[in-house]
Amino acid sequence: MLKFPIYFDNHATSPMDPRVLEAMLPYFTERFGNAASRNHKYGWEAEEAVEIARKQIADLIGASPKEIVFTSGATESDNLAIKGAAYMYREKGDHLITAVTEHKAVIDTCKRLEKEGFKVTYLPVRKDGLIDLDQLRGAITGKTTLVSIMAANNEIGVLQPIGEIGAIAKEKGILFHTDAVQAVGKVPFDVNASNVHMASLTAHKIYGPKGVGALYVRRRNPRVLLTPGIDGGGHERGMRSGTLNVPGIVGFGKAAEICRLEMASEGARIGAMRDRLNRKLHEGLDELYINGSTEHRLPGNLNISFAYVEGESLLMGINDVAVSSGSACTSASLEPSYVLKALGAGDELAHSSIRFGLGRFNTDEEVDYVVAKLVSVVSKLREMSPLYEMVKDGVDLTKVEWSAH
Amino acid sequence: MAYSDKVVDHFNNPRNVGSLPKQDPTVGTGLVGAPECGDVMKLQVRVNPDTGVIDEAKFKTFGCGSAIASSSLATEWLKGKTVDQALAIKNTDIVAELALPPVKIHCSVLAEDAIKAAIADYKQKQEAGQAS
Numbered sequence: 443m444l445k446f447p448i449y450f451d452n453h454a455t456s457p458m459d460p461r462v463l464e465a466m467l468p469y470f471t472e473r474f475g476n477a478a479s480r481n482h483k484y485g486w487e488a489e490e491a492v493e494i495a496r497k498q499i500a501d502l503i504g505a506s507p508k509e510i511v512f513t514s515g516a517t518e519s520d521n522l523a524i525k526g527a528a529y530m531y532r533e534k535g536d537h538l539i540t541a542v543t544e545h546k547a548v549i550d551t552c553k554r555l556e557k558e559g560f561k562v563t564y565l566p567v568r569k570d571g572l573i574d575l576d577q578l579r580g581a582i583t584g585k586t587t588l589v590s591i592m593a594a595n596n597e598i599g600v601l602q603p604i605g606e607i608g609a610i611a612k613e614k615g616i617l618f619h620t621d622a623v624q625a626v627g628k629v630p631f632d633v634n635a636s637n638v639h640m641a642s643l644t645a646h647k648i649y650g651p652k653g654v655g656a657l658y659v660r661r662r663n664p665r666v667l668l669t670p671g672i673d674g675g676g677h678e679r680g681m682r683s684g685t686l687n688v689p690g691i692v693g694f695g696k697a698a699e700i701c702r703l704e705m706a707s708e709g710a711r712i713g714a715m716r717d718r719l720n721r722k723l724h725e726g727l728d729e730l731y732i733n734g735s736t737e738h739r740l741p742g743n744l745n746i747s748f749a750y751v752e753g754e755s756l757l758m759g760i761n762d763v764a765v766s767s768g769s770a771c772t773s774a775s776l777e778p779s780y781v782l783k784a785l786g787a788g789d790e791l792a793h794s795s796i797r798f799g800l801g802r803f804n805t806d807e808e809v810d811y812v813v814a815k816l817v818s819v820v821s822k823l824r825e826m827s828p829l830y831e832m833v834k835d836g837v838d839l840t841k842v843e844w845s846a847h
Numbered sequence: 848m849a850y851s852d853k854v855v856d857h858f859n860n861p862r863n864v865g866s867l868p869k870q871d872p873t874v875g876t877g878l879v880g881a882p883e884c885g886d887v888m889k890l891q892v893r894v895n896p897d898t899g900v901i902d903e904a905k906f907k908t909f910g911c912g913s914a915i916a917s918s919s920l921a922t923e924w925l926k927g928k929t930v931d932q933a934l935a936i937k938n939t940d941i942v943a944e945l946a947l948p949p950v951k952i953h954c955s956v957l958a959e960d961a962i963k964a965a966i967a968d969y970k971q972k973q974e975a976g977q978a979s
Contacts, residue, residue, distance in 0.1 A: 752885055754911035758850065758858060778885065789883030826864050826915065828889035828907040829882060844881035845960075 447764045448808045452647075452742060452801030453596050453624060454766060458693070459649035459802070465696040466651065469689035477686045478677060488688045495695025502698040503622075503641065504632035505658050511678045512691055515655040516623045518671075519642035520547040520590075522657050522682065523619045526668030527588045527640070528555050531617070535585035541565040541573050541602075543781045544592055545621055547642075552590075561585070567784050571600035571734035579610060588617045593625035593641075597781040597797055598734030599743025601629065608637030617666060623647050623655075627701035628709065628740050633658055639666050645690065649802055650697030654690030657681075708802060713741030716800050719809045720744055726817035731791055733782055742800040745782075747791040748816075750830035751823045756796060759819035763812050766797050790829075790839075850912055851946035857916035862923050865905040867891040872976055875969025877961040886910030886954065888918050890961035892925055892933070894969055901925050901933060906961075913951040917941050917958035930966055 449457065469491060477492045479485025496507040513519045528538060540552050542564045552562045563581045565573050573591060582589075589611055594601050604620055611618035619640040625631050626641070627648035633641060644655035659681065660666045674683025701708075724730060729749040748756060753767035767779075778792035800809075824830040829839060850858070866889075867874045873894050880887040886909060893903040904922035908915045920941060925933050938955035941947070947955055 750909060752910050752914075754885075755858070755915060758855075758912040789885075793882070793885040826861060826907055827909045828878065828887050829909045831866065831889075831907055839882060844883075844887070845879050845964075 444808060444811055446762045448762065448804075448812060449764045450798045450800060450804065450808075450812065451764045451766050452804075453599070453797065453799035455646045455652065456649045456801050457803055458646075458651060459697060459700060461700060462650050462693045462696045466689045466693040469692050473688075475688070477688055478675065488686075491692050492686055492688060495691045495698075498695035498699040498702075499643065499656055500658075502631075502702045503626060503643070503658060504634050506661065508679075509633075509658050509661050511657045511659055511681050512686055512694075513655045513657055513682055514653060514687070515646075516545075516621065516642045516644035517547040517655075518682075519644070519655050519657040520545070520619075520621055521551050522668060522671050523640040523642060523659075524548065524551045524588065524590055525555065525671060526681070527617055527619065527666070528560055529669035530667050531587040535583075535587040537561045537563070537583055537585040537587065539563045539565065539578065539581050539586060539589040541567060541591055542784045543567050543571065543595055543597075544590070545596055545623075548590055548592070548621055565591075569785055569787075570738075571595060571598050571781075571785055572602060572738060573607075575603065575606055575610065578607065582610075582614050582616065586614070586616050588619060590619040590621070593620045593622040593631060594629070594740050594743075595734070595781065596624050597779060598745045598785075599624070599740035599799075600734040601625065601738040601740065603738075604638065605636045611639070612637045624740060627698065627705060628742065630705070633660070639664070645694035645697055648697045648701050651690050651693040654687050654694045656694070709741045712800050712802070712804070715804060715806060715809055716742055716744050716798070718806060719798060719800070719813060720746075722810070722813040723816060726813060727820055731787065733785060733787065733791075733795060744798040744800075746796055746798070747782075747787070747794040748796065748820050749791065749794055750827045750833065751794055751820055753794055753796060755823055756794075756816075756819060759823060760812070760815050763815060765799075767795060853920075853945050854912055854916040854947070857919040857945070858912040861906075861915060861919045863905050863919065863926075864907065866907065867893050867903060867905050872972050873969075875965040875967070875972065877964025877966075877968060879960045879964055880910070880957050882909065886914045886957060888914065888957050888961040890918060890921060890958070890965045892962075892965050892969060894930060899929050901928050901930070910954065910957075911951070913945065913947055914954040914957060916945055917947075917954045918961060920944060921958045921962055925962065930969070933962055933966055936962055 475484030475488035477488040500507040617639045622641040639660045641658040646652040731747040733745040782792035904925040906918040908918045938959040941955035
């Protein structure tokens with residue numbers, strides 16, 4: 443039985459796993475204590491639950507529990523990591539490096555720092571969406587203190603070479619932060635193997651609750667210090683004050699544990715479903731372009747441009763399927779996705795793109811329904827597309843003088 | 848974004864999709880917009896040389912649902928109008944009819960531009976025909 447709308451937008455958020463909800467429920471009611479209350483059972487049991495979750499999350503990324511700092515989500519984690527390190531190490535240098543395809547939480551944080559006098563290099567990406575390691579090396583100066591490169595991209599799902607980036611950062615003696623929100627729980631991620639100093643995580647992308655995230659902050663080799671963004675009671679080793687969201691943290695921990703135990707089999711299953719979607723779309727339609735590397739990619743991601751069809755009309759035609767055109771954060775604007783533009787594929791292909799994000803609760807039956815629907819809608823819209831007609835008549839669209847407006 | 852019922856209707860049942868022979872002297876073709884801006888409209892009219900009335904209108908549009916609806920509506924309105932009546936169609940009429948939200952007003956502007964471009968093409972052909 444299909445349930446509509448079919449949810450293929452797991453990069454935006456994921457439905458909560460019922461096992462996660464079950465773990466959380468007692469912490470809303472009978473175990474309501476404040477984890478910072480040291481004088482009674484309510485506080486002790488809340489603290490104990492938080493420490494269990496801290497270990498569950500640490501275990502997923504090969505960290506020590508003491509290196510996990512809880513936050514409200516990955517946007518806060520990115521802000522804390524980048525601003526916190528930039529301010530803390532300002533005497534050492536004022537230069538940061540990131541990439542043009544990063545999430546807005548990283549890009550806009552860097553832009554804010556630029557206004558405050560920091561210098562930021564935004565590395566371009568190659569056609570496959572990955573950064574060029576030689577360009578990264580070339581961008582590092584004596585004043586560089588931090589490089590922030592995401593582990594997996596939220597739109598095109600490509601996996602950046604974080605092991606190599608970590609090795610370069612270690613060799614040059616600079617800090618390496620990675621927004622690992624989309625990668626953690628989906629593909630193997632180990633902070634020691636990749637020489638990561640800081641990593642942003644969030645619960646709601648791994649079938650946990652919204653409103654809770656974490657920042658991994660390395661304590662050894664080297665010990666990373668951060669200037670806090672929120673002052674107060676000195677929670678979380680002084681890096682993030684504020685009463686802990688105990689039920690959220692418990693859910694985050696449970697979600698992380700499930701991912702650690704099931705990632706290998708789940709990744710294979712979701713990857714096979716994604717490949718089925720891709721294969722069947724190609725069987726039914728011509729002129730499809732996959733955005734980003736197909737080799738270094740999250741198992742659940744497929745980002746395709748349906749040439750000569752505009753993305754918004756395509757979404758309107760498949761309104762019983764929840765997907766996104768560009769990223770959910772920018773789909774209210776008319777600008778095409780800055781991530782797709784960065785690949786240099788041309789704006790019209792960016793306008794024609796759909797991001798599919800498959801997840802734990804999707805099925806082959808849903809894939810088959812979505813393929814049939816897309817083949818029919820794309821065919822209809824291409825019949826309606828002057829561009830498709832021109833191409834079929836042998837017109838080279840790049841040679842046409844368009845009346846820009 | 849929520850679309851009005853009329854936009855949804857034109858999107859699901861577009862009127863007058865297709866093409867007219869471009870070389871025909873009684874056919875005017877307007878091609879406006881640009882792929883990198885996310886919308887391109889091709890709008891064509893055929894004018895009865897005896898009466899000066901538009902007896903056929905066709906469109907093809909690459910664009911969002913509102914752009915498709917705007918051009919579909921434009922072809923409906925064009926049929927039966929004289930060339931001068933056609934030029935009197937304003938984008939604000941389309942906005943009102945389709946209840947377009949502010950972010951979609953450019954779709955109606957594009958449709959008005961397409962009408963004007965198609966009529967201009969027709970007139971140019973007529974003048975060229977008389978000159979020769």
